[in-house]
Amino acid sequence: MKTRGIAFRLSFFILSVVALIFVSVFSYNYYFSRRILIKNAEQIARHFTLETVNRLETVLSSVVKVPLGLSSFLEYAQYYSETLNSICRSTMANNPEISGITIAFKPFGYAQEKLYHTFYYSKKDGEIELLEEGSRVSHYFTLDWYQISKELNRAVWSEPYYDAGGGNMLMATYSVPFYGTQSGASEFMGVVAADVSLTWLQDIVSAVKILETGYAFLITNTGTIVTHFDRDVIMNETIFSVAEAFGDTHLREVGKMMIRGESGFEYFKGPYAGKDWWISFAPLKSSGWSLCTVFPDDELMADVIRLNRTVLFIGISGLFGLFVIIVLIARSITRPLSALSKVTETIATGELDAQLPAIKTRDEVGRLSESIEHMKTSLKQYIVDLTRECAMRERIESELQIARQIQMGILKKTFPAFPDRSAFDIFAMIEPAREVGGDLYDFFFVDDHNLCMVIGDVAGKGIPAALMMAVTRTLIKARASTVLSPDEVLSIVNNELAEDNDSAMFVTLFMGVLDTHTGEMTYCNAGHNYPFLVSPNGEVTEIETRNGMPLGLVEDFPYETGKIMLPPGNIFYLYTDGVNEAMNAHDEQFSEDRIQSDLARLKNNSIRQITDGVMDSVKAFSQGMPQSDDITMLILKYYGNMEKTH
Amino acid sequence: MRSLKIGTVLILVLISLGLTDARGKSLKKASFMTHWLPHAQFAGFYVAYEKGLYKKHGIDLTIIPGSPNRSSYEYLRDGKADFVTLWLSSGIKMRAEGLKVVNISQIVQRSGFMLIAKKTSGINTILDIRNKKVGLWAAPFDLRPMALFLKYDIKVKVVPQSASLNLFLRGGVHMASAMYYNEYHTLLNSGLDSHELTPFFFRDYGLDFPEDGIYTLEDRLTSDPDLCRAFVNASQEGWLYAFANPDDAVDIVMKLLRDAHIPANRVHQKWMLEQMRDLTLRDTGSGPLWKLSKEGFIRTCGEMKRIGFVERVPDYNELYKDLSR
Known part of the structure; x- marks a missing residue:
């Protein structure tokens, strides 16, 4: 995911979330609309079922009045009569549904000698016929229409049956027992039965159409299917045999609800015609039969399914559209970004003239582009400046190099400096901190036996210090003579340096003049470190001279000259503060004490070895810390008339 | 040629005789x-x-x-x-x-012959049949019920049973005669569950005819x-x-x-x-x-x-x- 682009991430996350929202809304919508639809369908189906039931009941209740009336009449009249005959005939004529009326007496109920006796009215070619004691009913005592009514002592509807004519006319008989009074007590006398054609009932029920293929059917109180669009099922199957055939226990349960006279609304999943069905049922109270209306779920859901298809289509198209838009937006962001990134890569390689892509928008990307453009310009300017500066610095560097060569050239480098002199030995070294140092040393004879030696330290470093050093050295060299004492020389040089010294530069300086015959040294110190005197037995003495002001600071400063005798074998050591102030990593200074102990340690070596030893000691002390100041040492060993030891 | 004809005719006659024998004659x-x-x-x-x-x-x-x-x-x-x-x-x-x-x-x-009662009529054992209305088919199908009632000294009220079970289903009788292979299943297919019924197989009462x-x-x-x-x-x-x-x-x-x-x-x-x-x-x-x-x-x-x-x-x-x- 991290490696994928912004466009991918944007579209992936946004589309996922939107799809999730869409699916939730879609599911909820489907669930909810289905629920509403089922609820409505249930109401309509129940209503519709009840309405059909009522229509059937209206006819049935009018039919049942006939045998009920006849039975009442029989009980009242106690006997069959001509009046009853005419009543039967007229009711037959007035009730087209009634195809026959039977008045059946109990065994020997009509006459002492007659086991069976019936009056049977039937219709034949529109005429009403009466058959007394007809053969049709000879065994009627065990027939359902007689027996059930008798045993239950109440009016009952028989199970439907096909008419005796062998036709396909479905019939049912409504039987009503009638009673007589025998010695004061009510006694069962027989049964009045009306044979009713159920053709009208089948017509009403089969006329029911629900949705496309929904239909209604009627079952009796034993579950027998009485009407159905499939004629093969009628009277052959019961709702329970269908349930058994399909192995559907739910249908069996619902069937039991039906024959118990309950009403309901149930859902069936397959296997009937491979569909899911809804079934609504309600009982016909008078007969105990049950009317069922069924309709397939897919037809009920047709509108929802159509709606859902549309919603789904809109949703998916929307998602696709959204995808396209996101990709376009993301591209519009990332295309200039990747173009910018490519250009920046080019710029990074130093190609500062690389052309930025044209970005017209004023958004973040536009601003980024402007910033890069600005950066590019700044970088260019910077590089131009840098190049110029570098060139300048290079020139200065090379000039400094030259200056160093000149400066080093000024200082005496040839040792031994006076090989023909045996009274002393002199050595000097300088280690500039930067290319051009501010330290100076010099030694020369002012006449044939007076040696002048100078060590100085110009405040500051670099070119100005070097110039100052050169000026100072030249001035001293010009003034030093036997005529002038060191203090006079320094006073003159001081005044010359102080004059027009706007930059307030100054020089600490020690000047000594040694009479090589006597070992007497006159000296003057202008603010410089005290020299050390090392005796042959290793005693190191710091010569505390009178300290004057460094040169170049105060005009007409009164310098004074000191005097010291160098006994033969003694070493006179001068140095600049680059030695004693050399620092180590712990911010400690090398210090005069270390110089002293080094000098004591190295006393028997040659003077060059002594300076080298001190230098090594300083370097060891500073442990690679960069040298911050020039290091200069001037060393002289006085022999007088002694043999030179080195 | 001639002899061949006669032979053919003879064979055909024999075959047709055989055919009629198998078919109809x-x-x-x-x-x-x-x-x-x-x-x-x-x-x-x-x-x-x-x-x-x-x-x-x-x-x-x-x-x-x-x-x-x-x-x-x-x-x-x-x-x-x-x-x-x-x-x-x-x-x-x-x-x-x-x-x-x-x-x-x-x-x-x-024997597949049996008597059946609905449990709701309170009949669970053979002795519960006493004084109940029992639907019986006409002779000789009443033989074994009679033998059973005699065996257990049970008096019942016999109601003649027709070819249908409707009287029993409507509650007109407490018990009905039934063949396990026919009426019993008809009851199941009329909405009665087997656990709602008490069956009495005659073969279980020494009357396996x-x-x-x-x-x-x-x-x-x-x-x-x-x-x-x-x-x-x-x-x-x-x-x-x-x-x-x-x-x-x-x-x-x-x-x-x-x-x-x-x-x-x-x-x-x-x-x-x-x-x-x-x-x-x-x-x-x-x-x-x-x-x-x-x-x-x-x-x-x-x-x-x-x-x-x-x-x-x-x-x-x-x-x-x-x-x-």
Whole structure:
């Protein structure tokens, strides 16, 4: 995911979330609309079922009045009569549904000698016929229409049956027992039965159409299917045999609800015609039969399914559209970004003239582009400046190099400096901190036996210090003579340096003049470190001279000259503060004490070895810390008339 | 050339003689009647008929379907049917009454006869039947209920039971007579669950009588034993085919029922055939396949005499003629 682009991430996350929202809304919508639809369908189906039931009941209740009336009449009249005959005939004529009326007496109920006796009215070619004691009913005592009514002592509807004519006319008989009074007590006398054609009932029920293929059917109180669009099922199957055939226990349960006279609304999943069905049922109270209306779920859901298809289509198209838009937006962001990134890569390689892509928008990307453009310009300017500066610095560097060569050239480098002199030995070294140092040393004879030696330290470093050093050295060299004492020389040089010294530069300086015959040294110190005197037995003495002001600071400063005798074998050591102030990593200074102990340690070596030893000691002390100041040492060993030891 | 012609003619005559023999000329006409509706209870006979097994055995058979309105016993007696099915008890009764009937094959070895009560009527044990209204079929189907009630000294109120179970279903009687292979399943298919019913199988109360068997008159057997044997063999073949191909057999039965406008459905007929197979082939009870067991015969006779259905009982060998090859 991290490696994928912004466009991918944007579209992936946004589309996922939107799809999730869409699916939730879609599911909820489907669930909810289905629920509403089922609820409505249930109401309509129940209503519709009840309405059909009522229509059937209206006819049935009018039919049942006939045998009920006849039975009442029989009980009242106690006997069959001509009046009853005419009543039967007229009711037959007035009730087209009634195809026959039977008045059946109990065994020997009509006459002492007659086991069976019936009056049977039937219709034949529109005429009403009466058959007394007809053969049709000879065994009627065990027939359902007689027996059930008798045993239950109440009016009952028989199970439907096909008419005796062998036709396909479905019939049912409504039987009503009638009673007589025998010695004061009510006694069962027989049964009045009306044979009713159920053709009208089948017509009403089969006329029911629900949705496309929904239909209604009627079952009796034993579950027998009485009407159905499939004629093969009628009277052959019961709702329970269908349930058994399909192995559907739910249908069996619902069937039991039906024959118990309950009403309901149930859902069936397959296997009937491979569909899911809804079934609504309600009982016909008078007969105990049950009317069922069924309709397939897919037809009920047709509108929802159509709606859902549309919603789904809109949703998916929307998602696709959204995808396209996101990709376009993301591209519009990332295309200039990747173009910018490519250009920046080019710029990074130093190609500062690389052309930025044209970005017209004023958004973040536009601003980024402007910033890069600005950066590019700044970088260019910077590089131009840098190049110029570098060139300048290079020139200065090379000039400094030259200056160093000149400066080093000024200082005496040839040792031994006076090989023909045996009274002393002199050595000097300088280690500039930067290319051009501010330290100076010099030694020369002012006449044939007076040696002048100078060590100085110009405040500051670099070119100005070097110039100052050169000026100072030249001035001293010009003034030093036997005529002038060191203090006079320094006073003159001081005044010359102080004059027009706007930059307030100054020089600490020690000047000594040694009479090589006597070992007497006159000296003057202008603010410089005290020299050390090392005796042959290793005693190191710091010569505390009178300290004057460094040169170049105060005009007409009164310098004074000191005097010291160098006994033969003694070493006179001068140095600049680059030695004693050399620092180590712990911010400690090398210090005069270390110089002293080094000098004591190295006393028997040659003077060059002594300076080298001190230098090594300083370097060891500073442990690679960069040298911050020039290091200069001037060393002289006085022999007088002694043999030179080195 | 000439001799060849004669030879050909001779062969053709011989062949045609043989053909007529197999087809019709020498097919013996016979009639058969079942003692009840053309249900799967008689599937073997109808299958044998439809599959041409009777013709194969040289019989041009006419089947007279049984009905509640006509009795196979009367048809046999009156010579309107050469062969009939009857319960053993009916056969014994007829013989006892002087009609010389013989059993030439026993189909149902174990009894499927029972009484059923709804548990809601409070009948759970045999003694609960006392003083209840019990629907009983007419003789000889009331024999065993009577024997049972006598055995347990139970007085009941007998209500004649018709061909339908509606009186029982509506609560007009507490108990009904039933065959396990027929009425019991009809009750299940009328919305009663088996756990709502208390069944009493007569075979569980020492009254396991052999039931459906093939009967003919003794005269017929004497005059044409080959026909009788052929009929029995064809029928038995039919039964074995039906048991082996129940769907086929049920199709045949269903077609008959449809044509006769008798209400019926496949699941019921299939159930019936399954039970018939069980009662016929499972010889744990009375006897071996197709034969009348002497034990079952004696048991039946004994109960009949005890109840007083008959005064004297026929001899086993008098009633039963084993025609098996």
